[in-house]
Amino acid sequence: MAKLKTGMRKRPGGGYEYRFSVEGKRYSVGGTTIAECLKKADEKSARIKAGFNNSVTLNQYFEEWIRQKERSVKASTVLVYTCVFKNHISQALGSHKVVSLQRRQVMDMLEHIADTTGIPTANIVRRVMGSILKGAMRDEIIPRNVVASIQSFKNPKPPARETIHRELNEEELRAFFSLAKNSIYYNAFRFMLYTGVRVGECAALQWQDVDFKNRLIHIRKTVTRDKRGKWLLGDSTKTKRSKRDIPMNEAIRVVISEQMELQRGMHGVFDLCGFVFPGAYGQMAQPNAISRRIPEALKKGRSMRPKIEIKPFSVHAFRDTFASRAVRAGIPPNTLKEILGHSSLAMTMDLYAHVSQQDKIKGMKKMRAINFG
Numbered sequence: 447m448a449k450l451k452t453g454m455r456k457r458p459g460g461g462y463e464y465r466f467s468v469e470g471k472r473y474s475v476g477g478t479t480i481a482e483c484l485k486k487a488d489e490k491s492a493r494i495k496a497g498f499n500n501s502v503t504l505n506q507y508f509e510e511w512i513r514q515k516e517r518s519v520k521a522s523t524v525l526v527y528t529c530v531f532k533n534h535i536s537q538a539l540g541s542h543k544v545v546s547l548q549r550r551q552v553m554d555m556l557e558h559i560a561d562t563t564g565i566p567t568a569n570i571v572r573r574v575m576g577s578i579l580k581g582a583m584r585d586e587i588i589p590r591n592v593v594a595s596i597q598s599f600k601n602p603k604p605p606a607r608e609t610i611h612r613e614l615n616e617e618e619l620r621a622f623f624s625l626a627k628n629s630i631y632y633n634a635f636r637f638m639l640y641t642g643v644r645v646g647e648c649a650a651l652q653w654q655d656v657d658f659k660n661r662l663i664h665i666r667k668t669v670t671r672d673k674r675g676k677w678l679l680g681d682s683t684k685t686k687r688s689k690r691d692i693p694m695n696e697a698i699r700v701v702i703s704e705q706m707e708l709q710r711g712m713h714g715v716f717d718l719c720g721f722v723f724p725g726a727y728g729q730m731a732q733p734n735a736i737s738r739r740i741p742e743a744l745k746k747g748r749s750m751r752p753k754i755e756i757k758p759f760s761v762h763a764f765r766d767t768f769a770s771r772a773v774r775a776g777i778p779p780n781t782l783k784e785i786l787g788h789s790s791l792a793m794t795m796d797l798y799a800h801v802s803q804q805d806k807i808k809g810m811k812k813m814r815a816i817n818f819g
Contacts (some may be wrong), residue, residue: 454480468494469502470510495586502587504547504578505540511581530574534559534567544582549592556596561732564675565599572596613770614763621754625743631736633705634723635764640697642768642786645761646670647688649731650679651722656702661694665787669733677732688787737761 450456453465457476464483465474468491475486508531516524538555539547552575560568576593583591614622619639626632638648646668655664666689668680694702705722725731740761747754765786772782783791 451480451484454483466491470513500543500545502544503540504542504544505536507544507582507587508536508540508578510585511578514581527574527577530571531578534563534571535575535578544579544587547579547588547592549595552593553596556599560599560675561735562677564671565601566675569598572598612759612763612766614759614767618756618759619767621747621756622740622743625747625754626739629739629743630726631723631731631739633701633708634731634736635739636701637698637705637723638761638764639768640695640701641692642765642772643692644668644765644787645733645736646680647787648723649721649733649736652720653722654720656694656722658694658699661699663692663694663698665690665692669730677730679730690784690787692785733761 451464455463455465457463461476461478462480462483463474463476464480464487465472466487467473473487473490473494475483475490477483477486512524512527512531515527535555538558539551542551556568556572556575559571572593576591576596579588579591579593582588623632623635626635629635634648637643637651638645641663643651643665647665649669650667651663651665652667655666657664668688669677670680672678692698702722709724721730723731723736725735737760741758744756744758747756769782769786772785777785779791
């Protein structure tokens with residue numbers, strides 16, 4: 447007698463019973479012949495899968511997917527998949543139906559992870575999410591994998607040197623600040639322009655660093671990324687010289703006072719989180735979030751009628767502009783070096799004592815011809 451198919455058995459009273467699994471659950475069908483049992487099993491499986499496919503959430507499907515993975519990958523890999531899913535994917539998209547997942551939803555999740563946890567983590571989550579949806583395609587739950595068209599994140603390349611280090615003229619400044627008027631970082635931009643601080647130092651500034659009595663701004667910390675790409679509040683700034691006190695002139699005092707009133711108006715108190723220039727939800731601002739508002743404002747200007755066109759620049763341009771204005775104001779190089787927090791005078795002179803083309807023209811006009819008799 448031929449051996450019966452696994453799950454198939456002959457009933458004592460006649461006929462056959464076939465037991466099978468669908469999506470991790472066991473079912474059975476009966477029939478007078480083996481062929482009838484198999485046909486019924488196929489039909490029942492199709493009906494179950496149709497209902498499962500249309501209603502299964504990402505959390506539910508992950509449980510099925512990880513059970514399948516346990517049979518083909520190492521236990522350590524299963525642990526990594528599980529940790530990544532529970533720590534990053536489940537809360538953001540776990541309750542969504544797999545059939546309804548959109549590319550934009552996955553992108554929003556990955557961009558949030560890249561901004562808050564780091565680019566390396568975002569790329570790991572992308573790979574795991576892609577593998578899960580590849581499994582869902584194989585199981586005929588979805589027709590396509592929306593992660594397949596999402597490129598891995600890359601650390602942004604620094605812009606060309608002339609974009610990094612350039613002075614903004616008064617016309618550009620007036621145009622930019624009119625465009626950035628409603629930005630949550632409007633006062634942060636003004637503060638960087640009036641003090642020359644780095645964007646990380648601006649993000650790290652806390653109310654305890656503002657000394658109204660002695661009219662000083664204490665620069666003691668900065669916001670930087672660690673090796674994993676996560677933003678951290680550092681105990682020290684870029685160099686030993688970066689720890690410094692910047693005198694608070696009237697322009698700086700006005701900006702700080704306006705920021706204090708803005709926080710009072712939003713939260714009822716001005717030091718809700720301790721940071722002078724916090725993020726949108728009162729948290730420590732991330733330097734890249736501040737920097738991103740610049741191209742957003744420039745893009746807004748290009749879409750306006752009449753168009754407001756400003757040559758692209760990075761957040762570092764505020765520091766460059768401060769340095770050039772300081773030179774014109776007659777601040778001695780050594781003093782400027784201390785204000786900017788540079789470790790050497792050569793760095794100050796090489797990078798920040800720029801003069802504009804107009805300055806060169808004015809200077810050359812002052813040069814008199816020599817009378818040779």
